[in-house]
Amino acid sequence: MSRSAILPLAAARFAGPMTTTRPILVLGGTGKTGRRVASRLRERGHEVRAASRNGPARFDWSDESTWEPVLKGVGAAYLIDSQLDDAAGTLRDFSRLAVDGGVERLVLLSNRDWVVPAGEEKLPSERVVRESGAAWTILKPAWFAQNFSEDAFFRRQIVDGDVVTSAGDGVEPFVDADDIADVAVAALTQDGHAGQSYELTGPRRLSLAAVTAEIARATGRRLTHHPISPADHMAYATGRGLSEDYAALLNTLYAWIGENRFADLADGVQRALGREPRDFTDYARHTAATGVWHR
Numbered sequence: 214m215s216r217s218a219i220l221p222l223a224a225a226r227f228a229g230p231m232t233t234t235r236p237i238l239v240l241g242g243t244g245k246t247g248r249r250v251a252s253r254l255r256e257r258g259h260e261v262r263a264a265s266r267n268g269p270a271r272f273d274w275s276d277e278s279t280w281e282p283v284l285k286g287v288g289a290a291y292l293i294d295s296q297l298d299d300a301a302g303t304l305r306d307f308s309r310l311a312v313d314g315g316v317e318r319l320v321l322l323s324n325r326d327w328v329v330p331a332g333e334e335k336l337p338s339e340r341v342v343r344e345s346g347a348a349w350t351i352l353k354p355a356w357f358a359q360n361f362s363e364d365a366f367f368r369r370q371i372v373d374g375d376v377v378t379s380a381g382d383g384v385e386p387f388v389d390a391d392d393i394a395d396v397a398v399a400a401l402t403q404d405g406h407a408g409q410s411y412e413l414t415g416p417r418r419l420s421l422a423a424v425t426a427e428i429a430r431a432t433g434r435r436l437t438h439h440p441i442s443p444a445d446h447m448a449y450a451t452g453r454g455l456s457e458d459y460a461a462l463l464n465t466l467y468a469w470i471g472e473n474r475f476a477d478l479a480d481g482v483q484r485a486l487g488r489e490p491r492d493f494t495d496y497a498r499h500t501a502a503t504g505v506w507h508r
């Protein structure tokens with residue numbers, strides 16, 4: 214479909230009626246996207262239940278006694294997968310409870326299509342949500358720009374002036390968490406998004422060296438990107454406090470960037486919202502002004 218055909222359709226959705234007056238549950242309500250989804254919903258007058266282990270409404274994937282209370286009276290829910298071993302099974306149990314309790318809409322924050330060993334299903338949580346019986350929307354974002362400002366490990370590197378990765382000169386179409394939140398809010402509150410999977414990327418591919426240069430320009434600081442080997446990165450990351458598991462995951466994600474595996478630009482923001490995604494330069498300029506990269 215051409216861009217000009219997409220825009221009027223998306224604009225019609227955007228102007229659509231608000232379809233739930235019941236509270237909206239936002240899992241991961243303290244995280245990079247959940248926090249933004251919750252505040253946008255509140256600004257629009259919705260009653261929001263922002264839930265997580267440390268959020269205003271207590272919710273813990275590992276403690277099923279916290280599930281039913283956060284679902285009480287809810288009409289729609291924003292879901293972020295648990296990082297538990299059986300994440301899809303856990304999500305299935307939670308989705309059943311939600312739908313049985315009257316939740317009509319589920320919006321899942323998923324991932325781009327990770328490649329898994331032969332014979333295994335890709336992203337099984339997506340199937341759980343598709344088969345839940347609720348109207349569903351799935352968000353499939355690229356790396357968030359906000360990792361560099363809202364994740365302690367990455368932010369520290371910017372503050373220290375040395376961005377150290379094993380991504381080589383590969384590129385990634387970083388997406389802004391504000392765009393993800395705008396799409397989530399549209400899917401939670403407006404008609405026209407049910408049954409849609411939205412691949413969400415920014416408008417440009419950037420290497421880690423380019424990201425570093427963008428942030429250096431925005432902050433006026435000297436920043437250097439150091440591409441190193443996965444083995445050296447493992448030592449570097451664990452030396453700075455990451456667990457071996459998390460450092461290994463990061464190496465895998467960097468390897469995918471290194472081979473440009475998910476470098477394609479997608480049109481999910483345009484399809485859902487009828488506008489272009491925010492550029493990394495814009496993110497870097499606004500974030501630099503908050504001072505977060507100087508502390």
Ligand SMILES: NC(=O)c1ccc[n+]([C@@H]2O[C@H](COP(=O)([O-])OP(=O)(O)OC[C@H]3O[C@@H](n4cnc5c(N)ncnc54)[C@H](OP(=O)(O)O)[C@@H]3O)[C@@H](O)[C@H]2O)c1
Pocket residue numbers: 240241242243244245246247264265266267268272273274275293294295322323324325354355356357360
């Ligand atoms: N970051 C990226 O670049 C990126 C890109 C694509 C997809 N994703 C996906 O986005 C999701 C979130 O990632 P993120 O980087 O946005 O993480 P994040 O900012 O750290 O947010 C995670 C949220 O989950 C909550 N949480 C963690 N463990 C929990 C538990 N056991 N029970 C209930 N809530 C729990 C956290 O709050 P509390 O600590 O208060 O519990 C927090 O609100 C992941 O599924 C990730 O795969 C991320």
